[in-house]
Amino acid sequence: MNKEEIYVWLQEVRHPAKEDKSIVELGMVSSVDAADGSIRVTLAFPGRPDPLKNYLVGATQACLYRHAPGGTDISVDSIVKDPAKPAPKGLQFNLEQLREVRHIIGIASGKGGVGKSTVAVNLAVALAKQGFRVGLADADVYGPSVPTMTGTEGVTIEMVGPDEEHSLFVPVEKYGVKWLSVGHVSGAGQALIWRGPMASTALKQIILQTQWGPLDFLLIDMPPGTGDIHISLIGDIPMTGAVIVTTPQEVALADVLRGVNMFRNPQVNKPIYGLVENMAWFTPADHPDEKYYLFGRDGGVRMASELDIPLLGQIPLVQGIREGADAGTPVALSADRPDAQAFAELARRLAAAV
Numbered sequence: 001m002n003k004e005e006i007y008v009w010l011q012e013v014r015h016p017a018k019e020d021k022s023i024v025e026l027g028m029v030s031s032v033d034a035a036d037g038s039i040r041v042t043l044a045f046p047g048r049p050d051p052l053k054n055y056l057v058g059a060t061q062a063c064l065y066r067h068a069p070g071g072t073d074i075s076v077d078s079i080v081k082d083p084a085k086p087a088p089k090g091l092q093f094n095l096e097q098l099r100e101v102r103h104i105i106g107i108a109s110g111k112g113g114v115g116k117s118t119v120a121v122n123l124a125v126a127l128a129k130q131g132f133r134v135g136l137a138d139a140d141v142y143g144p145s146v147p148t149m150t151g152t153e154g155v156t157i158e159m160v161g162p163d164e165e166h167s168l169f170v171p172v173e174k175y176g177v178k179w180l181s182v183g184h185v186s187g188a189g190q191a192l193i194w195r196g197p198m199a200s201t202a203l204k205q206i207i208l209q210t211q212w213g214p215l216d217f218l219l220i221d222m223p224p225g226t227g228d229i230h231i232s233l234i235g236d237i238p239m240t241g242a243v244i245v246t247t248p249q250e251v252a253l254a255d256v257l258r259g260v261n262m263f264r265n266p267q268v269n270k271p272i273y274g275l276v277e278n279m280a281w282f283t284p285a286d287h288p289d290e291k292y293y294l295f296g297r298d299g300g301v302r303m304a305s306e307l308d309i310p311l312l313g314q315i316p317l318v319q320g321i322r323e324g325a326d327a328g329t330p331v332a333l334s335a336d337r338p339d340a341q342a343f344a345e346l347a348r349r350l351a352a353a354v
Contacts (some may be wrong), residue, residue: 001034001039001068001069001072002034003032003033003034006032006034006039006041006064007024007029007032009063009064009066009067010022010023010024010029010032010041010060010063011024011025012063013056013059013060013063015028015052015056016052016156016157016184016185017051017052017157017159017167020156023043023056023060027044028043028044028045028056029041029042029043029044030042030043030044030079030081037071037072037073038072038073038074038075039064039068039072039073039074039075040075040077041060041064041075041076041077042076042077042078042079043056043057043060043076043077043078043079044078044079044080044081045078045079045080045081046080046081051159051167051169051205051209052185053078054205055182055185057076057078060076061074061076064076095208095238097168097208097209097210097211097212098207098208098212098218098237098238100212100213100214100215101135101212101214101215101218102215102216102217103216103217103218103240103241103354104217104218104220104237104238104239104240105217105218105219105220105239105240105241105242105243105273105350105354106219106220106222106233106234106239106241106242106243106263106270107119107120107123107219107220107221107222107242107243107245108222108224108230108242108243108244108245108259108263109222109224109244109245109246109255109259110224110244110246110254110255110256110257110258110259112224113224114224114245114246114247114278114279115245115247115278115279115315116140116221116222116224116245116278117138117140117145117146117149117221118149118278118321118325119245119276119278119315119343119346120136120146120219120221120245121136121146121149121150121221121325121330121332122321122330122331122332122343123219123243123332123343123346123347123350124136124177124179124217124219125175125176125177125330125332125333125343126332126340126343126344126346126347127216127217127347127350127351128175128176128177129176129332129333129344129347130344130347130348130351132216132217132351133214133215133216133217134176134177134178134215134216134217134218134219135171135177135178135179135180135212135215135217135218135219136177136178136179136180136218136219136220136221137180137181137206137207137210137218137219137220137221138179138180138181138182138183138206138221139182139203139206139207139220139221139222139223139233140182140221140222140223140224144181144182144183145183145325146179146181146183146221147179147181147183147184148183148325148326148328149325149328149330150172150174150175150177150179150328150330151174151327151328151329152172152174152179152181152184152328153183153328155172155184157169157170157172157180157184157185158170160211167209168209168210168211169185169206169209169210169211170210170211171210171211171212172184175330175333178212178213178215180206180210181206182203182206185206203233204232204233204236204237207220207233207237208236208237217351217354220233220237220239230262231262231268234262234263234268234270235268239270240270240271240354241263241270241271241272241273241354242263242270242271242272242273243272243273243274243275243276243312243350244256244259244260244272244274244275244276244309245275245276245278246275246276246277246278246299246300246303247277247278247279247295247299247300248277248279248280248293248295248296248297248298248299248300249295249296249299250296250299253299253300253303256275256303256307257303257307260272260307260309272309273310273312273350273353273354274304274309274310274311274312274313274349274350274353275300275303275304275307275309275310275311275312276300276312276313276314276315276346277298277299277300277301277304277311277313277314277315278315278317279294279295279315279316279317280293280298280300280314280315280316280317281293281294281297281314281316281317282294282316282317282318283316283317283318283338285318285319285320288338291316294317300314301314310349310353312346312349312350312353313342313343313345313346313349314342315339315342315343315346316338316339316342318338318339320334320337320339321339331343332344
C-alpha cells in the first residue's frame with residue numbers, strides 16, 4: 001500500500017451535501033499515513049459543524065476496510081481546520097426543530113426480522129391518508145430500508161439555512177409523508193461502521209437537525225433491540241410514547257418483554273400505546289378468506305394481555321406487502337385490499353390511543 005493508492009480509494013467517499021464531490025476533491029483529507037500494516041487517515045473539518053461529519057468518518061473507515069488487505073489496522077481521525085473560530089451551539093442537540101411536532105412515536109421491536117420497518121412505513125402512509133401530517137425518521141442505522149420501501153433511493157438530500165453553520169436537512173416528501181433516513185445520506189449498499197456513540201450522535205442529527213415543520217405525528221423507526229443507541233435516543237428525543245412490533249412465534253415474543261421493560265423502566269417511563277402482531281397469519285392471494293398460522297396463532301394477543309398493553313392490530317402475511325415494499329409503493333396506499341385495511345385500522349387505533 002502507498003499513499004497514492006489510498007488517495008484513489010478515498011475518491012469513492014462522497015459528501016452528499018457538497019454536490020456529491022469526493023472528500024479528496026473537497027480537500028478534506030488532511031493526511032494519510034501507511035506503514036507496517038496500518039493506515040491512518042485524518043479528515044479536516046471547518047470550525048463550523050458539518051452535520052455529516054460522523055457519516056463521513058464512518059464512510060471513510062468502510063472504504064478503507066473494503067480495499068485494504070485483511071488484518072490491516074485502520075483508523076480515521078478528524079481535526080478542526082480553523083480552530084480559532086468559535087463553534088456555534090450544536091444545533092443537533094437543539095429541540096427547536098421538533099417544536100411544531102405534536103406526537104413523536106417510536107416504532108420498536110425486541111429483535112430484528114419482525115417487519116418493524118414495513119409496519120412503520122405503512123403506518124405512516126395510512127395516517128397520512130386519514131388526513132394527519134406525518135413524518136418518519138429512519139433511525140435503523142445498520143439496516144436502513146425506508147429508502148427502498150418508499151422508492152426514494154438515490155434522492156439527493158438538500159440542506160437549507162441562513163448559513164452553513166445553521167443548515168438543516170430537508171426531508172423527502174412522497175405519498176403525503178416526510179421521510180428522512182440514514183440511507184438517504186449514505187451511498188446505496190454502504191456499510192456504516194459506527195460504534196455506539198457515533199451512531200447515536202448521527203441518529204440524533206437525523207431527527208433534530210431536520211426541517212420537519214408542523215406535524216401531527218413523527219414516527220421514528222428505531223433499530224431492533226434494546227441497546228445503548230435506544231437509551232440515548234429515548235433520553236434526548238422527547239418521545240410521546242412507543243409502539244412495539246412482534247410476530248406470533250415464541251422466539252420473537254420472548255424479546256418483546258425486553259422492549260416493553262425498556263420503555264417502562266423508571267428512568268425512561270414512556271407510555272406504550274400498544275402491540276402490533278405482524279405476520280399474524282398467511283393468506284394466499286387467490287384465497288383471501290383462508291388463514292394459515294405459519295408462526296403460531298395469537299401469540300401477540302396473549303402477550304399484549306399478559307403485559308396489560310392494547311393490541312393495536314394484527315397484520316397478515318400476504319405477498320402484496322412484500323411486493324409493495326420492494327417496489328417502493330407501500331401497500332397502505334391501496335383502498336380496498338385486506339392488508340391495506342389492516343394498516344388503516346392500525347392507524348385509527350393509534351391515533352385514538354394517542
